Amino acid sequence: MKPLLLLVVALASFGCAGIGKTVDYDPAVSFHEYQRFEWATDAAGVQESDERKAVRAVFDAYLTAGGYRWVRANPDFLVHFHMAPEGFDFPEAYRTLGYRPSRNLPINLDGRLYSSDALVLDVIDRESRELVWRGVATRVFHGLTGAFVRVELGVDILMRSFPPG
Numbered sequence: 044m045k046p047l048l049l050l051v052v053a054l055a056s057f058g059c060a061g062i063g064k065t066v067d068y069d070p071a072v073s074f075h076e077y078q079r080f081e082w083a084t085d086a087a088g089v090q091e092s093d094e095r096k097a098v099r100a101v102f103d104a105y106l107t108a109g110g111y112r113w114v115r116a117n118p119d120f121l122v123h124f125h126m127a128p129e130g131f132d133f134p135e136a137y138r139t140l141g142y143r144p145s146r147n148l149p150i151n152l153d154g155r156l157y158s159s160d161a162l163v164l165d166v167i168d169r170e171s172r173e174l175v176w177r178g179v180a181t182r183v184f185h186g187l188t189g190a191f192v193r194v195e196l197g198v199d200i201l202m203r204s205f206p207p208g
Contacts, residue, residue, distance in 0.1 A: 062197050063181035066204045069147040072168065072175045074206035080111050081118035083140040083167060098124065101195050102164065105202040118169050125163040127184055145173040152177065160184045162197050166205065178204055 068074075082099065084091055091099070102124065103113065123140060125131050133153040137143055142165075144152050152174075157163060162183045166176035183197035 062183060062193060062200050063179075064200050064204065065179040065181075066177070066201075066207065067149050067152060068166075068176040068207045069145040069173070070207075071147050072145075074176070074208065077119040077166075077206065078110075078112060079114045079118045080106060080120050080122050081114055081116075081169075083121040083123035083142065083165075085115070086118075086121055087140045089139065094128075095124075095126070098126065098162070098194055098198075101198045102202075105198055109202065109205075120175075121167040121169055123165045123167065125157075125165070127157065127159045127161045131157055131163070140167075142167045142172045142174055145171075145175050148174065148177070157181075160192075162194065162201070164198075164201055164205075176205060176207065178202075 102122065106122070107113065121140075121142070123136065123142075125133070125136065131153075145168075157179060158181055160182050162180045164178045164180075165174050167173065168175045178201040180197035180201050183193050185192045
C-alpha cells in the first residue's frame with residue numbers, strides 16, 4: 044500500500060507544480076509594428092511531425108486571438124518553436140531555417156541548459172532574420188516520457204509576455 048501512496052503523492056505533486064517562464068527580447072525592436080506572421084518552417088519548406096503540428100495549432104490560436112494575422116508572404120515576423128522531447132539543436136535550426144540571434148539579446152542565449160520539460164518559442168524579425176524574442180516555458184512536458192502534459196497552459200503563459208512592454 045505504501046508504494047501506491049507514494050506514486051499518488053508524486054503524481055499529485057507533478058500536476059500541481061507551476062509552469063516556469065523565462066523571456067528574453069531585443070529592447071531595440073518595435074514589437075508593436077508586428078502584425079503579420081509566418082511559421083519559419085513554412086518559409087523554409089520543412090515538413091513537421093503530427094506532434095509539432097498540434098503544438099503549432101495552440102500557438103496559432105493565441106497569435107490570432109492576439110490580433111496577429113498568419114500570411115504566406117511578406118510577414119513582419121517568423122515564429123519557430125523548439126520542444127524538449129526532440130532535444131535542442133539551436134545551431135541546426137538556425138542553419139535550416141536561416142536565422143540567428145540578435146546581437147542585443149543576452150550573451151550565450153543558446154548556452155543555457157534547458158530542461159527536458161521545456162518549450163521554447165522564437166520570434167524572428169523577417170527583414171533582419173534575427174531572433175528578437177525568446178520565451179521558455181518549463182514543466183510543460185513529462186520529463187521522462189516527453190508526453191505533452193500541459194502544452195496549452197505553457198503556451199498561454201508564454202503568450203502573456205508577447206509582445207513585450
